Amino acid sequence: MGDYDPEACNTSLQLGLGSGGYAPRQEMRTKDRPLVCLDLSFALRPKPEKIANLDDHMANGSSLKTNIFYEDEEDRRSTDHTDSEITNSKNGARKKLRLTKEQSTLLEDSFKRHSTLNPTQKHALAGLLNLKPRQVEVWFQNRRARTKLKQTEVDCEFLKKWCESLSDENRKLKKELQELKSLSVNGASSPLLTHQIPKTTMLTMCSSCERKAKANDQYPNNEAAAKN
């Protein structure tokens, strides 16, 4: 911290042409990997029509690389803010960046297409937004967490309703059972019995079970043998 960070002052998005396809993660570890670089300077606050093409560029990740070929733990853990941050640092208190509407929109747009970023996409997006790659990474992490939380809430609501309907069904079935029991006590041969049993409580069987049941009706003594 406190050291000069060239990335923090980076005002252009530099795209490099690397050999071979994109290999996530592991390729980034080869810190001294030589790559042919092609610098493409973007405006700090690109106009929307330029932003719209970001994904086309990022989609071609196979031949597209930023000029930052590695991202070590120091880069990941530190947050040297760019000019987009609030600069009211007092006694080392943590500062909190507020993303502009444009930044948020682009991040959201990118998230809709892919909820995780490969390093190429991350750096490209960071360059475009004038943010640090780490900040983009953090944003995506938090965004995934928010999505997950929302989904959990939706799932929870669904399960709640399901549970309620099952409880309701269970209550009905218990009530029916109670009625059937009371009827059988009063005389099982009562015609009411068959009439009062709702269709839903009638047993339905698959064809194989039905055959077995019929066989048992015909040859009750075979039941034990059938089990073996």
Place this chain on the structure above:
DNA sequence: CTCATTAACGCAATTACTTCA
């Protein structure tokens, strides 16, 4: 081949800052 080490990453939990009612 196996093992230890390392780097990079994702996630959960948490902190801390900002905004707004």
Place this chain on the structure above:
DNA sequence: ATTGAAGTAATTGCGTTAATG
């Protein structure tokens, strides 16, 4: 002007995976 709640950027710690020696 103050305050508490909500939203969210940032941090921390841990687990996983793959490369490397």
